[in-house]
Amino acid sequence: MQLKWLEDFAVLAQERSFTRAAEIRHVTHPAFGRRIRALEAWAGTPLIERGGGPVRLTAAGQAFVDTAEQMARNLAQSHDELMAIAGRQARTVTLATGRTLARTVVADWLVRLRPHLADGELRILTRALADAVQDLQQGVADFAILYHHLSLTVPLDGRQFLHVALATDRLLPIALADAHGAPRYRLGAGSTAVPYIAFGRTLALGRLVEDLLAHHPQASSLQRLVECDSPDANYEYVRKGLGVSWLPWSMVHGDCKSGLLAPAGDKSLEVKFDVRLYRPKRRLSTLAEVLWSTIARR
Secondary structure, three states, X not given: OOHHHHHHHHHHHHHOOHHHHHHHXXXXXXXXXXXXXXXXXXXXXXXXXXXXXXXXXXXXXXXXXXXXXXXXXXXXXXXXXXXXXXXXXXXXXXXXEOHHHHHOHHHHHHHHHHHHHOOOXXXXXXXXXXXXXXXXXXXXXXXXXXXXXXXXXXXXXXXXXXXXXXEEEEEEEEXXXXXXXXXXXXXXXXOOOEEEEEEOOOOHHHHHHHHHHOOOHHHHHEEEEEEEOOHHHHHHHHHOOOOEEEEEHHHHHXXXXXXXXXXXXXXXXXXXXXXXXXXXXXXXXXXXXXXXXXXXXX
């Protein structure tokens, strides 16, 4: 079945002349006849009564003409809709990243990229590390912004994917500050247990902190109070004075400079890590390539 056969038949039913219908459809008379016969072969029954004079439809043809016109309209409409979707897709770039990165590094990244988006759209999917990697591998995402650290596994084959470094950051223990700007809780300040607000163990940030504490003497002074898989929630718990949590400096530096929060430990309790932008080596959309070039040459 081809859309042009339906359109041919609808014109023929209206004009009742092969010659006139062929002219309207801008094809030769023989070619037009072959297309009508092809439609009849698909239908499995004659649609036109053969003979001299004006074209007459068979009973099947008369029953089918309204259906043919409706099918032609529906297919044309569907084609237009698909083209519109394709146009939107060409102007949309999909990024997979973590929830904290979406709030910090990606927000800064967007400020620099905004002039290059023009009428395009950046679609951001917040995912756990493994899910973001999978989105990139399966082509669901054009890019992924991920943490990079020796204790984290990012299974992206260098033969298929490229990356550039976007930023460096660090996790450090943070607590609510008192009236003098000192942390309400401080690791290593005595024998008192410090309430600890931990990340869920499935989070990349949680794995970084667990790797640090597995071999750090201050781990014994922490008393787990809360475990949560939302860094934003942990940030709020710290702001309410509930305890200490390891938070990215990119998230808390403003609060620390204003005196609302304060680091609750020394440099040995910090975890430094990189943030990388990954992409497949295959050619991406024009907009995606523009964004990549803008970041890669910065």
